[in-house]
Amino acid sequence: MLLLTSADYDAIRLSVKVALAATLLSLPFGFVYAYVMTYFRFRGKVLLEVLVNLPLTLPPVVMGYLLLIALGKNGWLAPLLEPLGVRLIFTWKAAVLASALVGFPLLVRSIRISMESIDSQLIQASRTLGAGRVDTLFTVILPLSRAGIVAGSSLMFARSLGEFGATIIVAGNMPGVTQTIPLAIYDYASSPGGETAALSLCVVAIAISVLVLLVHELLVKKLARRD
């Protein structure tokens, strides 16, 4: 029997909301980035590649701290955000940004693998049949990258659900405001007598992850059958 409080339900809802928002926010950027990296050659490509993949190797806490420096009251981006009245630090939006940044390389990797596996002659055929670059992108490359988009989105969603280090630095751990499932589990685990509640949230986290992976498998199989 799961013992969940209203704060736990808030954490579950917020986790799903943050993961969903981070995935949807990253998807267009991830697709365009993967397209550019797969089909264009330009100076500084390797450097860009390293920068985008950095969150894979850096401790998430470092990513969170860098975000804090950038978005904080006296941060690098403050002159841009303040006049617009945008405040991100210690809001759920900061958690979205943290998740997006940390999960972005996973999303891009899957889409790129998918794009790289497209036979270049299909793209050439499309061009010689009268399609321009953008037309080819939407009528050939995008449909044939669907499996990669689905796989990358699932991975990113799952990664966002588990995001802890960057989120706690940049969004804090406020129940009902910025507390996601991992942060709530951390709270329970570090409080005396919180084991049962922590375990209940663990079960919920496992259930959501299994569901995401099942949906991912089903979609990828369906797409593979269709293609």
Next chain:
Amino acid sequence: MELRMEVRKGFGGPFNLETDFTTTGERIGIFGVSGSGKSTLVSLLAGLSSPERGEIFLDGECLFSSHRGIDVPPQRRRISIVFQDDCLFPHLSVESNLLYGYRRCAPEHRKVDLAALVSVLELDGLLRRGVNKLSGGEKQRVALGRAILANPRLLLMDEPLSALDDSLKLQIIQYLRSASEMFGIPYLFISHSLLEIRLMTDQVLSVAGGRVVGQTTPEQLARDRMGQSQVGYINLLQVESLRKMGGLHVYRWGTEELFVSAGEESASAVFELSSRDIILFKKHPEAISARNLLKCTVVDTFPSGNKVGVELRCGTETLVAEVVVQAADDLAIQARNEIYAVIKASSFRRLG
């Protein structure tokens, strides 16, 4: 169709494509071994890659000029390609594949429509299918149809038969020829197979080492290459079935009858016969095991490497045989001489 290409493209290694030619015709072949630069020519002509310098003109229109800064993008060149692998879009149905180029073609250029094409290529019944459910021959027919429906002014066929079984090649060749003739679309047919070039084209550009090294007729090219080819000159014999006799098929070939042991019986067929499988006799030979003895007249002789090609008139048809120089001297082969050609029934190879 008139095509002029004077281009150079380097690849940062020893291989450079450097070519300067003009060709006119409706059915032109580009012949060369693998790695000779044929596909690079296709790519430059279609606009899929750009030369370092030079000019490309098609029917007087400049498609590329390095000094005038012109490089027409592929989607505006109206040059379709039929690739070696069918390259059909796997996420689209047969019908959507066929219409991909048609929908992007300006209305004033739309001369071929779906109904006419489906009828010529016999694609009815396939339209709603996914392309992954088609056989190899069906896929190549759809690929051809897709390229033609884009209503190009030039069709590039880049080794379109290489991935097909021998049994399918002749069938697809008939579709390729009839479709381009019916819709009046000129084509460049690229192949490393001289036989395919002979079946598909009227004139041929030979490519070697990134250069166009010759321009001639496919027939002349086959004769020129006879001495160095491992299979000699391949005669193509169009025959009609007459009867079966003692385990052999008897076919009508012009005014002659041929005994053939190859393949199953059919009303008509095309057979290959190597120039090396024809033995020549000055006088009528007696008691021979070979089943075909044809009385011929020497039309012409031509040198090819260390061999001599002998063009023979057999009734209404022509054959090319091949002998070494010494044999030609011994037989004193000369134009208008009568000679006997002996061919084993097992020397014929059915095409298609």
